[in-house]
Amino acid sequence: MKLIHSPHIHLLRSNHNMLWAFIGMLISRLGDGIYSVAIIATAYSITKSGSGTGIVLASFAISSFIFGSISGVFSDKTNRKFLLVVSSFVCGCIIVFMALLSFWGHLELISLSVLSFILGAATQFFEPTVNAMIPMFVKKEELTTANGAIGMTDSIGYLIGPALGGVLLTVMRIEFVLLLNACSFFVAVLAGLFLKIPANQNQSRGATNLFQDAIEGFSYVGRNKYVLKLFLISSLSLLAYSPFFVLLPVYLDKEILLSSDQQSALIGFIYSALALGQFVGYWIVSYLKMKTYQYFMLSSFIQAVGFGSLAILHRDYLIIICIFIAGISFGISGSAFNTALQSKTPNNLLGRVYGVNYTISGVITPLGRSVSGFMSDVFGSRLIFVMMGGVFLSSSILARTLKRTKQDGNKNHAHNNDVNV
Structure with a gap:
């Protein structure tokens, strides 16, 4: 009964837009969970190296750097519902073409990397838009619960999807998994059509060009000390986390000594353990009474223990337990980051600020994945896990400084609310 009367369930039952956003994101994340296992297994089967797998995964992330800020501009300047529907449709078409290449026997390292890059570009117009729409659906005091509910779709999708994907890869061809x-x-796309958003509610005023609009997002982050510190903490944690999916197949192959089929199955269960932990984190964050900096300190410390222990x-089974523990921290920090960013940023700039976030991730993620892939081929994956733990601990220490920055961040937010962008 407590589950039924949780704040997340109550919000979904009482808010039409949140319900349809939840349904659309949930189905999409289920598919992504299946795809995440398929792309790693496929890339590694083609290259048989961490560096080759890193190239495929990095190609997806590089597009975040190229299209992150541009997508944020479109999110602020156009109708967000239209952008959400179109981007979802394009992503589906790209995956269909990838399946056709597999069926024709042309899905190789180059074609897989190119399509991953294009898919990453298309998804950039999806993620910032969804995050920017949440404050349009709920009251400010409901942001933590709303972000937790949307975050749960990611957890549920990756809880079920990867395990299912690992099993499907052993019994059917890759193109069916992609479809x-x-x-x-x-x-x-269908769920997005049911969202009710006024056409001009989110659009910024003023006639400017694409470059100026994109720069405005960076400018806001730079002049708001609190938001800037949020980005620094998030970036450091992302740098520590980025090698994980590149190291995973190498780790299971060369350190744990599993067969190919065992690797695919265990990768699926590791994904699910990570997602289950993340779900727990998103669920409990609405009940925790902590300051923002405390959320980040706690989550970074948990990540350091969880990932560092893999060394x-x-x-x-111990690997799965440690990943579950680390996953809890992602739910806590993810909800805390989005809530703080949405609270400190005017809605007519929120798409661009999220675009900055994806641009930064587009630099950090491919860099971390590519470098760690080559390093794992030389030094082994266990040493990289030790380094990951150290970086997470550094992020936990940096999070403590948010407490001193909060007052300045509040002043800057109040000032920027008076500026007509």
Whole structure:
């Protein structure tokens, strides 16, 4: 009964837009969970190296750097519902074409990397838009619960999807797995059509060009000390986390010594353990009574313990437990980051500020994945896990400084609310 009467369930039952956003995101994330296992297994089967897998994964992330800020401008300047529907449809079409290449026997390292880059570009017009729409759906005091509810779709999708994907890869061809993900995007299109958003509610005023609009997002982050500190903490944690999915197949192959089929299955269960922990984090964050900096300190410390412990483990069940523990922190920090950013940023700039976030991730993620991929081929994956733990600890220490920056951030936010952009 407590589950039924949770703040998340109450919000979804009482808010039409949040319900349809939740449904669309949930179906889309289920498909993404299946795809995430398929793309790693496929890339590694083609290259048989961490560097090759890193190239494929990095190609997706590089597009974040190129299109992140541009997508934020479109999110602030156009109708967000239209942008959400179109981007979901394009993503589905790209996955269908990827499945066709697989069927024709032309899905190789180059074609897989190119399509991953294009898919990453299309998704950039999806993620910032969804995050920027949440403050349009709920009251400010409901932001933490709303972000937790949307975050749960990611957790549920990756809880079920990867494990299912690992099993599907052992019994069916890759193109059928890809088509399942494509269908999830098309369902997201249908859910997006039910959202009720005034056409001009989110559009910024003023006649400026694309470059000036994109720069405005960076400018706001730079002059708001609190938001800038949020980005620094988030970036440091992302740098620490970015090698994980590149190291995972190498770790299971060369350190844990699993067969190819065992690797695919365990990767799926590791994804699910991470997602289950994340779900727990998103669920409990609405009940925790902590300051923003405390959320980040706690989550970074948990990540350091969870990922750092992989350097000394040899049993698959212990690996799953540590990943579950680390996953809890992602739910806590993810909801805290989005709530703080949405609270400190005017809505007519929110798409661009989220675009800055994806641009930064577009630099950090491919850099971390590519470098760690080559390093794992030389030094082994266990040493990289030790380094990941150290970076997470540094992020936890940096989060403590948010307490001193809060007052300045509040002043800057009040000042910027008076500026007509």
